[in-house]
Amino acid sequence: MEGILFPKGVVEGREGLKEYQARGGYEALAKALKGSPEEVIQVVSDAGLRGHGGAGFPTGKKWQFTREAPEQPRYLVMNGGEDEPGSRKDRVLLENLPHLVIEGAVLGAFAIGAGKAYLYINAKYETAIKSINDALSEAKAAGYWGEKILGSNYDLDFEIIAAPHNYVAGEDTAVLEVIEGRKPQPRQKPPFPVTVGLFGKPTSVNNVETLANVPRIMLKGADWYRGFGTKDCPGTMLFSLNETEDVNTPGIYELPFGTPMRHLIENCGGGMKDGKKIKAIMPASPSSAYLPADKIDTPLDPNAMRDAGSMLGCGVVHIVREGDSIVDELVRITEFFAAESCAQCPACQMETKSLAMLMKRVQQKQGNQAMLDQFGKLLAFNKGKGFCNLIAMPGPPIESALKLFPADFQALLPNA
Amino acid sequence: MPVSQSCLVCQNIDCKSRGSEQLAAELQQKIAAKGLTDVDVKPYMCFGACQEGPNVVIYPEKNWYAHVKSEDLDDIVAHLAGAPHVQRLDTIDSSLKELIYQLLDTGVF
Structure with a gap:
């Protein structure tokens, strides 16, 4: 099947500059620089590209908000924190298609009018950081970033930031805190980064995969992109x-x-x-x-x-x-969120720790019906609290498991 | 003598940074000095009221004391010995109290 990020014929392993150029690499940038930043935003909006980091916010809209924010300077941040357990998609892109990612980041920065872009990459991803670092050197020598990119009046500087690898370090405002030299703790929103972001200035934080989609959208057009996926969710x-x-x-x-x-x-x-x-x-x-x-x-x-x-x-x-205990799963999940809560919001601390403690008791056959009833009460009480969404994350796994597999819980109650 | 009341002292990051470890040790000493052999002091992970910590919850009696300082401990121990509860330390929102008391009632701690 033809892909957008990995089309037929793309090399296996790391793609170098020459190989990328041979399949049209950086042609989208040359094309974009001949037009206006607004045109880039329009094409990305027409394509219907949404953020691929989890929230699915329309990318064109995010860039438009950032571009229209009155403050200067503006920043682009590529979020390659990738802290979800089991997720490797960003690492695969950073390691294998570094120039696709970089071209996407230059296009994003041009669209919002940023003079500086930060590439925030999970510090555990040593191969990915090296791959991007090497690709940045190659791309700069070829004139794809730096001063007067491809002879235009557009200047862009890049900086790689090695990201801490705890879960909240991938939350967009926690990313900004790290780049500013502080602990990875989410900020209260609003204001959103598009108006008050890095160093208090308008900032677009975009996932690696989101940016990697941009070069081919620019080169082949919104209609081509809409040929993939569904009407409401192309790509x-x-x-x-x-x-x-x-x-x-x-x-x-x-x-x-x-x-x-x-x-x-x-x-x-x-x-x-x-x-x-x-x-x-x-x-x-x-x-x-x-x-x-x-x-x-x-x-x-x-x-x-x-x-x-x-x-x-x-x-x-x-x-x-089949045969696996859903309670064992939930002990793993609730302990993960209890450990990853950044300790900033009291409600999140209490909720995540209480859920983990209750689930462990149930697993150890020290539970009772009253404990099972507490899950929903704790989640309902804390709904909408906290600076970030972590407080809401243990809810869907627990509530769906209680509904779908009540026998797994009942079997562990001492009187069962 | 069996324990009739437990003083649950929050030992999460915020309360600890406000001195809850030292507070728990002092409370233990004062309870012993008063001869209250049926009262113990236990650490608790988090009551969700960090901004009002250190927090001490007396259970199963269900009295919640917030912003507890060293100089408040004599009044708390007096209460444990039979004096009325310490009104000035009773500042926690009733809905949070109810949630935590229900949690404690499950026998989870």
């Missing part, structure tokens, strides 16, 4: 089917939005290992609702997932096997 997405070893061929797969989830699991992933049956699927691990196995044909697009009772997030698809 493709990189899905990470690798968190567990439960499928025969785990990996990162680029698929058009709207592809049935069964295709990802059975065709791309090669089906379940040892013929095991599926008990549940979490389409956006670790923070989405579980779907029962009979929802395997749900299309991989944000709207269809929402209608099915879950979400698509950044596409880390996790499978629970």
Whole structure:
């Protein structure tokens, strides 16, 4: 299948500058620089590109808000924090297609009128950082960034930031805190970064995969991009089917939005290992609702997932096997969020720690019905609190599991 | 003598930074000095009222004391010995109290 990020014929392994140029690399930039930044925003908006980091905000709109914010200077930040357990899509792009990512970042920076762009990359990704660093050197020597890019009047400087790798360090305002030299703690929103961002100035924070889509959209046009995916959600997405070893061929797969989830699991992933049956699927691990196995044909697009009772997030698809305990899963998930809460918001601290403690008690057969009733009460009490969304993340997995698999909980109660 | 009341002292980051570890130790000493052998002091992970910490919850009696300082401990111990509850330290929102008391009632701690 033809892909957007990984089209037929793209080299295996790391793509160098010459190879990228041979398939039209940096031609989108040359084309864009001959026009206006507004034209770039228009094409990206017409294409219907949405953020691929999880929230799905329209990219053209984000760039327009940033460009129209009155303060100067403006900044572009590429978010390659990638702290979701099991997600490897950004790493794959940074390591293998560094020039595609860099061209996307230059186009984004040009669109919003930024003179400086920060490339925020998970510090654990040493190979990715080296790949981007080497590609930046090659691209600068070729005139693709720096002063007077390709003879235009546009100047752009890049800086790589090694990102701390705790979960909230990938939240967009926590990213800004790190670049400003502070701890990775989310800021209260509003104001949003598009108006008050890095150093208090308008800033567009864009995921790696989002930026990587831009060069081909610019080169081939909005209609071409809309040929992939669905009417409401055009394009493709990189899905990470690798968190567990439960499928025969785990990996990162680029698929058009709207592809049935069964295709990802059975065709791309090669089906379940040892013929095991599926008990549940979490389409956006670790923070989405579980779907029962009979929802395997749900299309991989944000709207269809929402209608099915879950979400698509950044596409880390996790499978629970028949026979596996959903409570063991939830102990892992609640302990993850309790450990990753940044300790800034009292409500988040209390909620995440209490959920983890309760779930552990249930797992250890020290629970009771009253404890099971507390999950919903804790989640309802804390709804809408906290600076960032972490406080809401344990909710969908817990509430969906209680609804779909009540017997798993009841079996662990001492009087069962 | 079996324990009839527990003083749960929050030991999460915020309360600790406000001296809750030292506070718990002092409270333990004062309870012993008063001869209250049926009262113990236990650490608790977080009551969700960090901005009003250090927090001490007396359970199962269900009295919540906030902004507790060293100089408040004599009044709290007097209360544990039978004096009326310390009104000036009772500042926590009732909905949060109810949530935490329900959680404690499940026997989770």
